[in-house]
Amino acid sequence: MTTHLPAASAQVSPRGRPRDASRDRALMDATLAELQRHGYSGLTTASVAKRAGVSTATLYRRWRSKQDLVVGAAQAWAENLGPDHDTGSLEEDLGALLHDKALALEGPSGRLLRAVLGEAAHNRALADVLFDAFVLPLQDRVFALLERAVARGEIPPVEDPLVVAEMVIGPMVSHTFLVPEREADTPAPGRDIATRLLPYLLRALGHRRP
Amino acid sequence: MTTHLPAASAQVSPRGRPRDASRDRALMDATLAELQRHGYSGLTTASVAKRAGVSTATLYRRWRSKQDLVVGAAQAWAENLGPDHDTGSLEEDLGALLHDKALALEGPSGRLLRAVLGEAAHNRALADVLFDAFVLPLQDRVFALLERAVARGEIPPVEDPLVVAEMVIGPMVSHTFLVPEREADTPAPGRDIATRLLPYLLRALGHRRP
Structure with missing residues (x-):
């Protein structure tokens, strides 16, 4: 890779x-x-x-x-998160985003991020580019898929979309970076957690199942 | 600090x-x-x-x-996450845990974690100690507070407590490590996100408000 x-x-x-x-x-x-x-x-x-x-x-x-x-x-x-998916369903949009992010974190994008996170604590230029290249594209995709789901009446209006974006990116980051191989009983821990996160995220958003 | x-x-x-x-x-x-x-x-x-x-x-x-x-x-x-709180309410237990974790991540514990995450990618001993010292104590507190909330009838049984633990630790980690100061309009970004996360986590758990 x-x-x-x-x-x-x-x-x-x-x-x-x-x-x-x-x-x-x-x-x-x-x-x-x-x-x-x-x-x-x-x-x-x-x-x-x-x-x-x-x-x-x-x-x-x-x-x-x-x-x-x-x-x-x-x-x-950082540029391998992939394009926004508009499938007409919140569950599928969010599932696709989680899957894309998991793949990115398991690959070179995640390895780069992990290797420079420490330096970014005291390097402004690096902190800025990590935010712009890793966080903003994800936030944009989260905001867009939430807007579509609200417009379709799948969920009530979202008061704090930024927190929702953190709930997408955060568990993937912590699971990929903090769970050693001995604990992960799958070769794809990021994608595994993506699948398991989805129902909790939908509930957090007040999703009405069809 | x-x-x-x-x-x-x-x-x-x-x-x-x-x-x-x-x-x-x-x-x-x-x-x-x-x-x-x-x-x-x-x-x-x-x-x-x-x-x-x-x-x-x-x-x-x-x-x-x-x-x-x-x-x-x-x-x-890593040892400053603080003891488990049993307040008799899921909302307060979870709020206290989020606050404790936010404080830890903003302090020396978080700075240490951030500085060695990259090395832990290829250093087994370090990866193991990060898991044991940073992740397990948090998981234990999450599992305990969920059990109490289920026993009190505040939430239905939790199918995947490990994912819930990732939803507690992850957004705090990503928000503290990935949001540069220019973007955070508060001197305590971890505690700010802790407060904003709480209602989403409660909803994700199917919490019935009193």
Whole structure:
């Protein structure tokens, strides 16, 4: 899964030079691998360049600094939540979103997030990009599916949609990041918890079952 | 808050030597500070000893290795979730638990957790101690308060108490770790989300309001 190509890697370069997509991909792969292995503070641009098979000069043409590189990687890897699904049913919309988020957290997106969460506690640029790239897209999908469900009369108006978004993202994050393999009796703990969460979320929203 | 004394620091030493509580406290403080600053891979026992004002020999008499030291710090700092509250009401029991967890996550316990989550992805001993010290005590409190509420007839039997525990811990974790200060319009984002979560959790449990 480490070699999964960020869907939008072509958009994340901060500089104006002609781009080589395979080099960018190698650099994003290498950044994730180095982050997982050594954490933010242990990562060096030299080791990323070496792992990606490019010179540090090449790396610096694309990314001015280590922080720039990691922020770029967070943007690149975060983009695999997938599009909004409008199925005409809250249960199916929410189930699809939970499943998409679980897949993202089990994959490179989740590994990136996990590796930089600690650094984001005292790195404003990184905290901002994590929020923009991981939290906002999920919130948008939650807000949209709630609005549709209210419009269809499936649920009463939602007083606090932000809390509902936290109830979608939070249990997936805690279950994927905090339950060791010895405790998870499934190879896909995120997707397992997604399925089990759904009925509780529907009840929390006052969903009237058809 | 960094100087908050772990309640049970006297219990976490792995060695049989006579203990000096103030030294242990200084070492646990220093470990947390170094973890926050440099992450797990950037932390050295020498820098922890220096910050704590002890020799590395003293440190090694208590902790055999860097991993030992960090595992000990996780145990020491995790112990501030507080005791179970039996108030006779699900709403109050759950509100108290959410509040306790929010306080823990905003304090040194949360900072420790955040700083080592990335390392725990590939460090079995650390993953195990995080689960045992952060997740299990919370699950126990959730299971106990659900049982009492069912016995009182406040809610129907709970099919999946583990998911309910994830719905308590998860949103607190994601809100505390993923929402940057610019987005949180309160100095206590954890406690704020605790209050806002409560009615949704009660509804998810099928709580019959008195």
